[in-house]
Amino acid sequence: MTGHREREFPCWRLGTGADDADGLPVLADVDVVVVGGGAAGVAAATVAAEAGRTVVLVEKYGFCGGAAVAGMSGTICGSYLARENGNPSERIVEGFTGRFRSELLTRGGLTAPQKYGKTYTEAHDPLMWKEAADDLLAAAGVRVLLHTAVVGVLLDGDRHRGVVLESTAGRSVIRASRTIDASGDAAVVARAGLATYFGDDGTIQNPTMFFRAANIDMARYLDYYGEDTICPPKVGAAIEAARREGLDLPRSHIWIFRTTRPAELLVNATRLTAADGRMLNVVDPEDFTTAETAGRRQVREYARFLRRHVPGCEDAYVVDTGTEAGIRQTRSIVGVETLTNDDVVACRKRPDGVVRSPWPIELHTGDRPRLHWLIDDYYEVPYTALVPAVGEDIIVAGRCLSAEHEALASARVTAQCFEYGHAAAVATLLSLEHDIGYRAVDGTLVRQRMRASGSAL
Known part of the structure; x- marks a missing residue:
């Protein structure tokens, strides 16, 4: 698969000594820098540090959680098989996913499994998600830099040697032997000028704005x-009727989850596009702004709908919305290998599969999301879908893996993102141990080590 290269970002050439990159101070010199503190980043940083490596995690917000917390996606999707006829479903994704799930359960921060069409999901408490991440990272000895953004990369030829950071303290450098791009947007890969692409010839999935409603x-x-x-047909029909009456309700097929808190619901209802109906790409800050301002307006409209038309919601009020719009898709890397749509539909297994997924293709375009279920089965994501085709000493973890458009609509969810981080960390440890590049790491060995540490592979 070919992609485009983004050359507008600054790249610094590696220097020596206490100062680097045009005289910027070196904040740390470590084995691994992890960019992004979402599910993939927390897993990657924790696993790498627990193996004795020096690790810095860089996160732009004041907390970890990424799309799960800042975007308030609010659920751990992707753990359970899909079954016909409402039969009980089996949880088949473990590893770091199972470990984090246990941390949430211990804190009372995860619901019992909730029916989601033919499968199940679990909703989490966002505060307890943050606390669980904080505790895991601290216990592992990860150095965490919150409120810090990556604004450039350090390169030695085509080898990644760290990142350039910006915070209220100013600009500085992290030198690192290996880089794990867990930004979700392939932000480090793009800043190095490596090839990326957006969905299906530029068509990507709509962002959304989650909200929580209380007093139910x-x-x-x-x-x-x-x-x-997933809403019953009568709710969809009621939304369409309310739309004809003037409410701004562009999506008629909505999802509502119970949370860990009494009398509270987590609502996934909005569909965010530009005023002219154009798709929004939130890599563009203007599109991101449009998504969030329009999202908050739509939240108020859907809250009105709930109060007027859904029994039990007459006195409901909005508790909060996501810190940012819920992002389903932006950049994908051009990887050594690409997860294809056929891989997902055929439930392909492979010897170098490092993450399994039973989640349906859940494509968010237009008025109604499209679902293609994988009944009683799953596919496996190849290790090299996390490895850029060009460039050395960098790997990705999370939704920016190399995947075709519809394949990504299945592979991007939280349970799998935890395991992408797990896989990226294991590959990093092998790369450092043997002093080899990521493309030389044997994916079957990554799989073996993950299985030994609890992944269901």
């Missing part, structure tokens, strides 16, 4: 809405 009469709500988090 849960018994009456469940009696009307039902146990399935």
Whole structure:
């Protein structure tokens, strides 16, 4: 797969001594720098540090969580098989995913499994997600830099040697032997000028704005809405009727989850586009701004709909929205190998598969999301889908893996992102141990080590 290169970002050539990159101070010299503190980044940093490596994690917000917390996606999707006829479902993704799930359960921060069409998901408490991440990173000895953004990369030829940071303290440098880009947007890869692409010839999935609504009469709500988090046809019909009456409700097929808190719901209802209907690409800050301002307006409209039309929600109010719009897709890397749509539909297994996924293709375009279920089966993501085709000493973890458009609509969810981080860390450890590049790391060895540490592979 070919992609485009983004050359507008600054790259610094490696220097020596206490100052580097045009005289910038060196903040740390470490084995591994992890960029992004979402599910993939927390997993990658924790696993690498627990193996005795020096690790710095860089996160732009004041907390870890990424799309799960800042974007308030709010659920650990992708752990359970899909089954027909409502039969009980089996959890088949473990490893770091299972470990983080246990941390949440211990804190009371995860719901029981909730029906999601033919499969199940679990909703988490965002505060407890942050606390679980904080504790894991601290116990592992990860140096965490919050409120810090990556604004450039250090390169020695085509070898990544660290990143340039910006914070209120100024600009500085982290020198690192290996870089894990867990930004979700392939931000480090793009800043190095390596090839990336956007979805299907530039078409990507819509962002959304999640919100939490409180003061719900849960018994009456469940009696009307039902146990399935995907809305029943009568709710979709009511949305369409309310739209004709003037409410701004562009999406009629919505999802509502119970949370760990009494009388509270997590709502995934909005569909965010430009005023002219154009797709929004939130890599562009103007599109990102449009998504968030439009998202908050739509949240108010969907909250009005709930109060007027859904029993049990008459006195509901909005608790909060995401810190940022929920981002489903931006850049993907051009990898050594690409996860294809056929890989997903055919539930392909492979000897170098490092992450398994039973999640459906969940494509968010237009009025209704499109779902293609993988019944009683799953596929595996190849190790080299995390490795850029060009460039040395950098690997990605998270939704920016190399994947075709519809394949990514399945592979991007939280359970899998934890395991991408796990895989990236294991590959990094092998790369450092043997002093080899990521493309020379044997994916079957990554798989073996992950399995030894609890991954269901």
